[in-house]
Amino acid sequence: MADLPTPDIIYTKVDEAPQIASASLLPIIRAFASAAGVTVGTRDISLAGRIIAAFPEKLTAEQRQSDDLAELGELVKTPEANVIKLPNISASVPQLVAAVKELQGQGYDIPDYPEEPATDEEKAIRARYDAIKGSAVNPVLREGNSDRRAAIAVKNYAKANPHSMGKWSADSKTRVSTMSGNDFRSNEISATLSAEQAGAARIELVAGDGTVTVLKDKVTYPAGTVVDATFMSAKALDAFLAEQIEASKREGVLFSIHLKATMMKVSDPIIFGHAVKQFLKPVFDRHGAALEAAGVDPNSGLGTLLERVGDMPEGKAILADIEAVMADRPPMYMVNSDKGISNLHVPSDVIIDASIPALLRAGGKGWGPDGKAADTNCVIPDSSYAAVYEESVRYFKETGALDPSTAGTVQNVGLMAQKAEEYGSHPTTFQIPHDGTVRIVLANGDVLHQHKVEAGDIWRAASTRQAPIEDWVNLAISRQKAEGCQAIFWLDETRAHDAELIKYVTPILEAAGVSDKFQILAPRDATRLTLETIRKGENSIAITGNVLRDYLTDLFPILELGTSAKMLSIVKLMNGGGLFETGAGGSAPKHVQQIMEENHLRWDSLGEFCALGESLKFLAEAKGNAKARVLGEAVDVATQGVLDNNRSPLGKVGQTDNRDSHFYFALYWAQALAGQKADAELAAHFAPIAEALAENESAIVAELAADQGKPADLGGYYHPDPAMLETVMRPSATFTRIIG
Numbered sequence: 001m002a003d004l005p006t007p008d009i010i011y012t013k014v015d016e017a018p019q020i021a022s023a024s025l026l027p028i029i030r031a032f033a034s035a036a037g038v039t040v041g042t043r044d045i046s047l048a049g050r051i052i053a054a055f056p057e058k059l060t061a062e063q064r065q066s067d068d069l070a071e072l073g074e075l076v077k078t079p080e081a082n083v084i085k086l087p088n089i090s091a092s093v094p095q096l097v098a099a100v101k102e103l104q105g106q107g108y109d110i111p112d113y114p115e116e117p118a119t120d121e122e123k124a125i126r127a128r129y130d131a132i133k134g135s136a137v138n139p140v141l142r143e144g145n146s147d148r149r150a151a152i153a154v155k156n157y158a159k160a161n162p163h164s165m166g167k168w169s170a171d172s173k174t175r176v177s178t179m180s181g182n183d184f185r186s187n188e189i190s191a192t193l194s195a196e197q198a199g200a201a202r203i204e205l206v207a208g209d210g211t212v213t214v215l216k217d218k219v220t221y222p223a224g225t226v227v228d229a230t231f232m233s234a235k236a237l238d239a240f241l242a243e244q245i246e247a248s249k250r251e252g253v254l255f256s257i258h259l260k261a262t263m264m265k266v267s268d269p270i271i272f273g274h275a276v277k278q279f280l281k282p283v284f285d286r287h288g289a290a291l292e293a294a295g296v297d298p299n300s301g302l303g304t305l306l307e308r309v310g311d312m313p314e315g316k317a318i319l320a321d322i323e324a325v326m327a328d329r330p331p332m333y334m335v336n337s338d339k340g341i342s343n344l345h346v347p348s349d350v351i352i353d354a355s356i357p358a359l360l361r362a363g364g365k366g367w368g369p370d371g372k373a374a375d376t377n378c379v380i381p382d383s384s385y386a387a388v389y390e391e392s393v394r395y396f397k398e399t400g401a402l403d404p405s406t407a408g409t410v411q412n413v414g415l416m417a418q419k420a421e422e423y424g425s426h427p428t429t430f431q432i433p434h435d436g437t438v439r440i441v442l443a444n445g446d447v448l449h450q451h452k453v454e455a456g457d458i459w460r461a462a463s464t465r466q467a468p469i470e471d472w473v474n475l476a477i478s479r480q481k482a483e484g485c486q487a488i489f490w491l492d493e494t495r496a497h498d499a500e501l502i503k504y505v506t507p508i509l510e511a512a513g514v515s516d517k518f519q520i521l522a523p524r525d526a527t528r529l530t531l532e533t534i535r536k537g538e539n540s541i542a543i544t545g546n547v548l549r550d551y552l553t554d555l556f557p558i559l560e561l562g563t564s565a566k567m568l569s570i571v572k573l574m575n576g577g578g579l580f581e582t583g584a585g586g587s588a589p590k591h592v593q594q595i596m597e598e599n600h601l602r603w604d605s606l607g608e609f610c611a612l613g614e615s616l617k618f619l620a621e622a623k624g625n626a627k628a629r630v631l632g633e634a635v636d637v638a639t640q641g642v643l644d645n646n647r648s649p650l651g652k653v654g655q656t657d658n659r660d661s662h663f664y665f666a667l668y669w670a671q672a673l674a675g676q677k678a679d680a681e682l683a684a685h686f687a688p689i690a691e692a693l694a695e696n697e698s699a700i701v702a703e704l705a706a707d708q709g710k711p712a713d714l715g716g717y718y719h720p721d722p723a724m725l726e727t728v729m730r731p732s733a734t735f736t737r738i739i740g
């Protein structure tokens with residue numbers, strides 16, 4: 001692969017629903033692109049692919065795979081990069097373990113995930129798996145800042161065809177609860193490094209007796225980097241969780257906890273584990289030692305715990321105690337009440353960016369164990385960003401739900417490049433082994449930050465480099481100029497990190513003479529003003545750090561469009577390339593269950609269509625390829641056609657599914673190419689294709705529907721069989737023949 005020329009466009013191979021959809025869509029894209037001499041290659045960044053690439057010495061020559069993520073990580077630093085990035089799994093430990101088991105079952109001799117590595121060999125294996133765990137892909141590829149918005153056609157479609165919204169009532173008991181102190185927000189300290197302070201820093205823990213343990217050496221901080229340090233007290237967290245469990249019961253609401261255990265792959269699984277232990281406190285008080293001896297890690301969730309307990313000699317007694325405790329606790333917010341999967345079963349099942357917006361869209365209701373919607377206590381331990389959701393809940397209680405048929409839109413310009421802020425903090429996040437003082441010692445010997453900590457506290461340093469900050473402010477200036485609407489920097493001058501960012505933002509706006517076009521507001525105030533603005537039908541640009549980029553690009557699209565899957569998501573890479581993400585949502589695991597059970601795929605590829613159009617137009621500019629522009633503009637026409645003609649997938653067997661929507665996308669794309677005047681050669685090439693697709697519409701639609709309603713075998717969940725996937729996803733011989 002290495003000595004072949006890099007394809008014009010790289011389309012990523014990922015996981016779950018988007019990967020299943022690719023089996024149908026990518027052949028269409030490749031066939032159409034080849035008519036313009038545009039090559040479309042793939043690189044495998046799936047969880048299974050990354051596991052396989054990590055253990056070459058264990059595998060046969062046929063099984064081995066190259067490290068495509070590393071290759072793409074280099075490519076995105078070059079002006080040639082043109083990557084269409086689909087959502088991939090950011091694996092929690094239970095997902096990683098399941099993927100390993102599936103690969104072993106397919107004959108891959110890869111080692112088990114060592115939960116408690118003891119030997120050097122086990123530690124080395126664990127280190128390889130730790131590099132694969134959590135959000136291990138996006139931070140590597142996102143060498144630029146983020147521009148996420150709904151294309152005008154998509155927004156107009158949502159206004160004309162509004163999705164249903166749950167009703168809010170003023171006496172809803174739903175609320176957001178968050179820590180009042182001793183959390184990441186309140187313990188944060190921050191500073192911007194001078195040239196003298198730049199270089200390789202060290203993070204160390206100094207015990208009461210003066211013994212120094214180096215937690216991390218050689219952390220590189222260039223001049224101008226904003227460096228934050230903070231910690232969450234384990235004791236304060238436990239007290240807060242205990243209080244909220246009690247309060248939920250008293251108030252008669254569901255208990256729920258919303259974290260980002262995927263992107264915050266070190267801190268948030270630990271916080272999740274605290275919630276599991278607090279919820280089951282009497283069980284852990286009584287059986288803690290036995291559970292630990294059996295290798296139970298509460299951070300992996302109740303699902304794994306229940307599995308392990310089943311194998312323990314005292315399993316029956318523990319299960320009886322668990323049942324008794326659960327009966328005494330508040331009802332829990334459920335992931336799947338039919339299957340008994342609760343919020344605390346798997347750390348990656350409830351991911352805050354998607355989970356809270358879905359609850360807000362439903363009028364402040366979560367699903368309880370009885371399968372009924374109910375008011376919910378949304379526990380968000382750290383208070384850094386909880387105010388956004390708290391203010392949203394208050395606002396909707398006051399004013400009722402938003403009306404998607406009249407609401408304006410919120411776009412986002414997000415600071416993301418070079419592992420900015422908390423989302424890049426995993427290598428410098430530590431669960432503190434013993435009481436002491438953590439300090440950051442800079443290259444010149446200065447102690448930049450220090451905190452007194454206790455055993456179990458979660459301490460972290462996060463950094464944000466100067467060039468990405470400047471690029472982000474300039475992107476905000478150009479986006480505001482293009483839109484001419486309200487633009488708000490969601491920064492809190494009373495928060496240490498934000499105060500450092502404001503010192504960068506203000507002079508850049510002043511130098512550009514545009515200070516009057518922007519406001520700087522703390523997240524709570526920005527939430528209120530933004531909701532008031534869109535309720536009036538006006539638009540707003542949210543200019544945010546990395547976490548709010550993630551949260552708001554699910555929150556507002558889910559309220560406005562019903563889903564974040566339809567977003568345009570562009571990453572203008574800092575070295576000149578382009579990364580085009582498909583929507584702002586994830587890989588929709590529920591959709592995979594559905595196709596396996598009844599061969600209906602409700603995944604909507606609108607995000608892929610939008611990204612493809614942008615990628616082709618970028619290619620046209622970058623490589624002076626006029627045909628690519630024609631192809632790209634025709635993609636936009638086809639996307640509009642899919643919307644206007646209601647060809648997007650729906651939820652049930654017998655309704656339009658993903659494959660149907662791809663057929664209509666191909667038909668409209670071919671018709672747009674046949675009908676355009678800019679390139680006669682392309683028009684002549686696509687005229688017979690458009691004609692054949694139109695003529696065979698009913699035959700193709702019937703062939704696509706023939707196997708629906710029956711189970712579909714894909715040959716694997718994490719590592720499906722490509723031939724079986726193709727059989728399921730390309731069932732129309734007529735369509736396949738015409739596409740060629």
Ligand SMILES: NC(=O)C1=CN([C@@H]2O[C@H](COP(=O)(O)OP(=O)(O)OC[C@H]3O[C@@H](n4cnc5c(N)ncnc54)[C@H](OP(=O)(O)O)[C@@H]3O)[C@@H](O)[C@H]2O)C=CC1
Nearest residue numbers: 087088089090262351354565585586587588590602603604
């Ligand atoms: N950029 C990336 O790489 C991202 C990856 N992820 C990963 O995705 C996985 C799932 O995350 P989760 O937080 O549950 O979020 P998802 O966005 O995957 O799922 C939430 C719900 O959103 C709806 N949805 C999302 N995308 C589409 C689509 N294209 N078409 C139709 N409906 C859609 C589905 O609703 P319904 O069930 O009602 O149809 C789905 O159940 C995790 O493994 C996570 O790590 C998450 C976010 C971004």
Ligand SMILES: O=C(O)CCC(=O)C(=O)O
Nearest residue numbers: 090135138262263550584
């Ligand atoms: O990388 C991930 O785990 C998720 C990314 C995400 O949710 C986003 O960027 O919106």
Ligand SMILES: [Mg+2]
Nearest residue numbers: 353550554584
């Ligand atoms: Mg997100």
